[in-house]
Each structure stands twice: as C-alpha cells, then as structure tokens.
Amino acid sequence: MDQNEIARRAQDYIAKENDAHFREEVETLLVAGNYKELTDRFYQNLEFGTGGLRGVIGGGYNRMNTLVVKSATQGLANYLKKALPDKARKIGEGGLSAAIAFDSRHYSPEFAEAAALIFAANGIKTYLYSSLRPTPALSFAIRHLHCDTGIVLTASHNPPQYNGYKAYWGDGAQVVPPHDKGIIAEVNAVTQIQEMTRAQALAKGLLVIIDKEVDAPYQQMVRNCLFRPELVRQKAGEVKIVYTPLHGTGAFHVEGVLGSMGLKVITVPQQREGDGDFPTVASPNPEEAAALDMAIKLGMKENADVVMATDPDADRFGIAVRSMEGEGASTRFVLVTGNQMGALLADYIFLSLKEAGRMPPHPAMVNTIVTTGMQKKVAEHYGAQCFECLTGFKWIAEVIAKCEADKSASVVFGTEESYGYLIGTEVRDKDGISAAAMTAEMTLYWRGKGKSLLDRLNELYEICGYWEETGVSKYFEGPEGSKIMAGIMENYRKNPPKMLGGIEVLRTRDLKNGADGLPPSDVLQFFLQDGTVVSARPSGTEPKIKFYASCCAALSSGGLDAAKVEAGRKLAAIKKDIQQVIG
Numbered sequence: 403m404d405q406n407e408i409a410r411r412a413q414d415y416i417a418k419e420n421d422a423h424f425r426e427e428v429e430t431l432l433v434a435g436n437y438k439e440l441t442d443r444f445y446q447n448l449e450f451g452t453g454g455l456r457g458v459i460g461g462g463y464n465r466m467n468t469l470v471v472k473s474a475t476q477g478l479a480n481y482l483k484k485a486l487p488d489k490a491r492k493i494g495e496g497g498l499s500a501a502i503a504f505d506s507r508h509y510s511p512e513f514a515e516a517a518a519l520i521f522a523a524n525g526i527k528t529y530l531y532s533s534l535r536p537t538p539a540l541s542f543a544i545r546h547l548h549c550d551t552g553i554v555l556t557a558s559h560n561p562p563q564y565n566g567y568k569a570y571w572g573d574g575a576q577v578v579p580p581h582d583k584g585i586i587a588e589v590n591a592v593t594q595i596q597e598m599t600r601a602q603a604l605a606k607g608l609l610v611i612i613d614k615e616v617d618a619p620y621q622q623m624v625r626n627c628l629f630r631p632e633l634v635r636q637k638a639g640e641v642k643i644v645y646t647p648l649h650g651t652g653a654f655h656v657e658g659v660l661g662s663m664g665l666k667v668i669t670v671p672q673q674r675e676g677d678g679d680f681p682t683v684a685s686p687n688p689e690e691a692a693a694l695d696m697a698i699k700l701g702m703k704e705n706a707d708v709v710m711a712t713d714p715d716a717d718r719f720g721i722a723v724r725s726m727e728g729e730g731a732s733t734r735f736v737l738v739t740g741n742q743m744g745a746l747l748a749d750y751i752f753l754s755l756k757e758a759g760r761m762p763p764h765p766a767m768v769n770t771i772v773t774t775g776m777q778k779k780v781a782e783h784y785g786a787q788c789f790e791c792l793t794g795f796k797w798i799a800e801v802i803a804k805c806e807a808d809k810s811a812s813v814v815f816g817t818e819e820s821y822g823y824l825i826g827t828e829v830r831d832k833d834g835i836s837a838a839a840m841t842a843e844m845t846l847y848w849r850g851k852g853k854s855l856l857d858r859l860n861e862l863y864e865i866c867g868y869w870e871e872t873g874v875s876k877y878f879e880g881p882e883g884s885k886i887m888a889g890i891m892e893n894y895r896k897n898p899p900k901m902l903g904g905i906e907v908l909r910t911r912d913l914k915n916g917a918d919g920l921p922p923s924d925v926l927q928f929f930l931q932d933g934t935v936v937s938a939r940p941s942g943t944e945p946k947i948k949f950y951a952s953c954c955a956a957l958s959s960g961g962l963d964a965a966k967v968e969a970g971r972k973l974a975a976i977k978k979d980i981q982q983v984i985g
Contacts, residue, residue: 403445405437411444411463421468421512424461445881450474450589452582453794453942456557456566459508466557466565471513475520475553476596477589478569482526482551485584489550490525494607499527501547501612503540504555505651505715506676507565510534513555515600517567522608523598526550532613534676536651536716538833541574542620543612545828548572556715559687560944562679575799575830579921617655624659624836627826628843629754631663637846638664643708644701645838646670648686648693649677650714655835665842668704670697680714688713688720689821691737698722698735708845708855709735712834717795718821719743719834721841723855741774741871741952742859744817747837748777749862750844751815751825752784761785762812766805768798771920771927772937772950773819779866787811792913792923793939795822799830819871819950860962867954868965872973874949874980875941887940887947890984894926894938903975906931936976949980 412428419425431440443462448455448470455474457466482498483490489498500521504514514530521528529547531539537554544552550572557564569585571577577585603609628634643660645667647653653674660667672682673696680686683693688711701709701722709722721743722735738746748767755761765786769777770793778788789811791797798816805811806827816824822832825840841855848858863869878886898910911917911927925939934953941948953972955965 403441408437408440408444412440415444415461415463415469419461419467419469424465424467424469427461442880450477450586451942452578452586453576453796454553454566454568456560456564456944458563459565466509466513466567468509468512468516471516471555471567472520472595472597473592474567474589475517476524476594477592478551478553478585479521479524479526479596480592481581481585481588483524484588485581486550493525494527497525497527499529499547499549501529501540501543501549501552502554503531503535503537503543503552505536506534506649506678507555507557507714508562508678509565510555510678513565513567514553517553517555518609519598519600519603520595522603522606523596525608527608527610528603529610529612532611534651536655536712536835537568538717538829538831538835539616539620539655541570541829541831541833542623543616544570544572545574545830546616546619547612554715558715559685559689559713559718561685573799573803573830575803576794576796578796578800617658621655621659621662623828624655624839625662627828627836628839629758630843630847633846633850634663634665634843637850639666641665641708641842641846641849642704642706643667643710643842644670644697644704644706645710646673646694646697647712647716648683648688648714649673649675649680650686650712650716651676652712652716652834655716656710656712656838659835659839660842663839663842668700668706670700672696686714688718689740694720694722694737701735707849708841710838710841712838713821716834717832719823719837719841720821725854725856736856738855738859739871740817740819740821741776741869743821743841744769744773744819744823745776745780745862745866746844746855746859747817747823747825747840748780748815749858750840750847752781752786755814756784762814764811766811766813767815767817768801768813769816770794770797770818771925772939772952773817774869774871774952775933775935775954776862776866776869777817780862783865789813790920792920792925793818794942795824795832798824802827802830863962863965864957867956868962868969869952869954870966870969870973871950871952872977873951874977874984875946876984877944877946879945883945884940887945890947891924891926891938891940894983898926899928899979902928902930902934902936902979903972905934905972905976932972934972934976936980947984949984951976
C-alpha cells in the first residue's frame with residue numbers, strides 16, 4: 403500500500419472519527435509526514451476475529467478506538483437482527499437485548515458506552531454495568547438477564563497500551579461457528595453506523611444501568627458452587643489469604659465472596675484499585691511470576707497460607723502456596739502453574755462429589771489440546787471422562803452445551819493451561835472469582851487433613867506420574883509479522899520434524915482442516931515416542947507464535963526428585979530445538 407493510499411485512508415478516518423483525541427493523533431502524524439507510523443495504523447483494518455478485537459489503543463483503522471468499536475458493534479447488531487428476526491421486529495419487551503461490561507483499561511468505559519449507544523440506536527435494549535466488572539460477571543449477566551448477546555471491553559492480561567472487545571452469544575459463551583463467521587462478515591460489510599445519544603437511550607428505556615441487581619445473584623452463584631459451607635463457617639479463621647487484583651476488576655467480587663465466607667482476605671493496597679497503567683507490574687498477568695512479587699512479599703509479612711491473583715478482567719487466576727523447606731526452615735511461597743492448578747481443582751471437585759454421594763451420571767471435565775495430560779489421568783482416577791477441545795474457553799463452553807443438549811455427559815469442570823478455570827456451568831467463560839472461592843475451600847479441606855496444596859499435588863504425582871510443561875513464544879510485530887508466522891507453520895507442515903529433543907516423533911496431527919472430531923484451526927501437534935506432546939499455533943489474540951510441550955516421567959526407584967530431573971532434561975532439549983526454528 404503506497405503513501406497516497408495510506409494518506410487517503412487516514413483522511414477518511416479523520417472525517418469519520420468523533421473522538422477528538424484519536425482524530426488529532428492521526429492529524430498530527432499526517433502533518434509530520436510520519437508515514438512509517440501511519441502505515442502501521444492503516445495498512446489493514448484491525449481484524450475482527452473469531453474472539454472479537456484486540457489491539458493497541460490509538461487513532462487509525464488498525465487500532466482500538468471509538469470508531470472501530472462503533473463499527474464492530476454495528477456489524478454485531480446487524481448480524482443479531484438477521485439471526486433472530488422475530489425478536490428484531492420488537493423493541494423493548496420481548497425484543498433483542500445485550501449486556502456490556504468493561505475493565506480498568508484506558509478507554510474501556512468510553513468504548514463500552516459507545517457500543518451500548520450503537521445497540522440502542524438499533525433498537526437493542528442494552529444493560530450496561532455502572533462501573534468496571536469482571537469478564538465472568540458479564541457472562542453471568544447475559545444468562546441471568548436472558549440477553550441475546552454481550553460484549554466485554556478488555557485486553558485481558560496484555561500490556562497497558564492494548565484494549566480489546568470480546569463478543570458473546572445468548573448462552574453466555576464467546577461466539578463460535580456459525581455465528582463467529584457471520585458476525586465477521588457483517589462487521590466487514592458495515593458502511594453506515596446508527597447512533598443515539600445517552601439521554602435518548604435512557605429516555606426510551608433502551609439503555610439500563612446495572613450493578614447490585616446482578617452482582618448479588620452472581621456472588622450467590624459462586625457460593626452455591628462450594629461443597630463444604632459448614633467447614634468454611636467453622637474453620638475460615640484458620641486460613642489467611644493475601645490477594646491482588648493487579649489493578650483490575652477482581653477486588654469487588656473476590657473480597658465480597660470470600661469475606662462473606664468468613665475468610666480473612668488481605669488485599670495488596672497498592673494494587674487494589676483499577677488503573678490502566680498497571681503501574682506496579684511489568685505485565686498484569688498472573689501467569690508471570692513477577693506479577694505476584696508484591697503479593698508474595700505481603701504474604702511473607704502476614705504469614706499467609708496462600709497468595710491469590712486475578713488478571714485485569716478477573717477471568718484468569720493464579721496462586722502461590724506457602725511451603726516449609728524442612729523443619730525450622732524459613733517460609734517461602736511456591737508458584738502453582740495453570741496446569742497444576744487445573745489438576746488440583748479437578749481432583750478436589752471429583753473427590754468432593756464422590757464423598758458427598760453427588761457424582762452425576764457420566765461425569766466429565768473439559769480441557770484444551772495444549773493442557774497437561776495429567777488432568778485426564780486425574781479424571782480417569784475418579785471414573786470420569788476428560789474431553790479435549792481447541793484452545794480458548796469458547797470451545798470448552800461449546801462442549802458443555804453439546805453435552806447438555808444430548809445428555810451424553812455431565813460436565814462439572816473446565817480448564818485450560820493459561821490459568822483459566824470454570825467451576826460448574828452457570829458462567830460460560832473462565833472465572834477467576836469462582837476459582838478463588840473454590841481454592842480457599844480446597845485449602846481449608848486439605849489443611850484439615852494435615853496437608854497443603856503442594857502436599858496434595860505430590861500425592862497426585864504418585865497416582866498420575868510426574869508431569870511438567872513448558873512454553874516458548876515469540877512476537878512478530880508489524881506488517882510482516884503474520885507472514886513470518888505463516889511461514890514457520892507452513893515449513894513445519896511441509897517438513898515435520900522426525901525428532902524433537904532427541905525423542906522420535908511418532909505422529910503429527912494437523913488441525914488446519916480439522917481432525918479427530920476437532921474443528922479446523924491453525925495448530926500442529928507432534929506426539930513423541932515417550933508420550934510427550936508438542937503443539938504449535940499462532941496466537942489468536944496477539945502477534946506471536948506459541949509452542950507448548952507437556953511430558954510425563956514415571957516415578958521409579960529414584961522417586962519424585964529423579965522424575966523432575968528427567969522431565970526437565972527432556973523439556974530443555976525440546977525447547978532448544980524449537981528456538982532454533984523461530985530464532
């Protein structure tokens with residue numbers, strides 16, 4: 403795309419963008435003749451993918467801004483009216499409706515209101531949260547208010563310069579086929595945007611502000627998922643929890659739910675309030691150890707049992723558990739990975755259902771194809787199934803919906819390696835609030851048995867073998883980034899490795915056209931001779947390619963320590979081979 407075309411697109415954007423800040427950004431770049439930056443902002447439209455939008459905040463068609471959000475919402479509204487024509491003919495009661503939530507990121511409130519007013523102008527009654535709320539609360543609100551769609555403005559755990567837009571269907575899950583492709587087509591076809599003022603929308607009853615009328619039922623739902631309320635009432639004072647929302651949305655609900663359970667929750671004061679700059683962390687991501695540094699320091703000071711963290715939209719959840727290295731040793735905190743946490747929660751849920759005599763017929767859990775194989779072993783230990791699906795919680799929600807429809811299984815838990823957990827089925831996305839409540843109860847339960855969560859994890863290794871995972875990822879920014887990633891994947895397809903880390907590759911699974919009952923996806927998986935699985939895929943939300951490796955080492959005469967050494971050796975060798983390919 404030459405400079406003349408870039409300039410034409412920039413002028414077109416300036417004419418359409420009503421937000422002065424974003425408009426002036428582009429005007430300044432044009433005056434300065436900064437075509438390097440203008441090209442990055444206009445060489446393509448920010449793609450509305452199967453999960454919605456995510457990008458750097460700023461003026462331009464390849465950025466997150468008010469005009470792009472409005473256009474996306476108009477496309478979603480157009481699709482909704484075509485998909486549900488009977489409801490579209492009614493305005494207000496019995497007509498189409500939507501729910502919208504937003505997190506603490508820059509421009510999230512403004513983007514949320516802009517989207518709400520587009521819906522209202524299209525005759526779609528919209529329930530807008532009064533202030534920042536977690537993503538799982540949005541999923542719950544859609545189902546609780548019987549809405550037809552929903553949006554949450556968030557970029558999850560991305561750096562501060564990002565924001566995003568996730569679209570949901572009436573089941574409370576992110577959109578899946580055929581709706582995803584239908585919405586994308588409508589978004590790409592938008593030529594005119596219908597608009598309405600806030601005053602008009604409120605006067606016509608097409609904009610409704612919500613908070614406690616949905617907050618209270620959501621918190622009650624979280625409490626209802628717990629197995630041992632009496633244990634919690636009796637022993638809550640014995641566990642001390644330090645928690646950080648990482649400048650995001652989690653404090654209101656985590657403090658509310660855990661506080662109502664009688665648990666002592668100490669929130670990191672410097673990280674409690676929403677702040678889109680995330681000033682105390684390099685990245686607001688509980689997957690990264692550094693994000694929990696401040697909470698762990700407070701946990702040490704307060705002699706806490708567990709440190710908990712949620713990401714900015716409180717769908718991801720991470721913990722660190724206090725450990726004693728031998729009698730009289732100083733206390734330290736051990737980080738628990740997403741794969742380990744999923745195994746612990748699956749174990750606790752199935753165990754609790756079994757102990758209570760409440761195990762449903764055909765019990766099951768769901769995880770993704772890049773999640774540890776240990777969780778399948780845990781499920782099988784309790785006579786349950788573990789279904790696999792593509793990466794992303796919308797696919798977990800789809801499996802739950804299919805099982806409900808054909809009554810083939812009773813899904814009680816869903817999880818993915820990237821610190822996502824779904825307790826029960828009232829929410830159809832990962833839920834860091836419910837995970838925090840269940841983890842608190844689980845901690846109390848094992849404490850009553852004289853064990854920590856780390857002790858129970860070691861017991862599970864005795865049952866399932868020692869499992870360890872590693873990940874490798876690399877960013878490829880700019881216009882050439884997607885081509886480079888496509889080239890890496892294409893080279894793997896044409897020349898799949900015969901060995902990885904010195905271990906023979908027995909089978910390659912290419913999901914480009916679907917396989918083994920899984921829908922098409924740009925994913926390659928290599929199944930190694932020793933049971934290790936290595937997966938490669940470009941990220942669906944960031945300009946990076948991601949590799950996952952999961953391996954198991956049996957506990958032999960050398961015990962757990964020897965198994966850890968063996969697994970670490972294998973993963974290090976595999977990682978070296980991957981890095982030679984991606985540079």
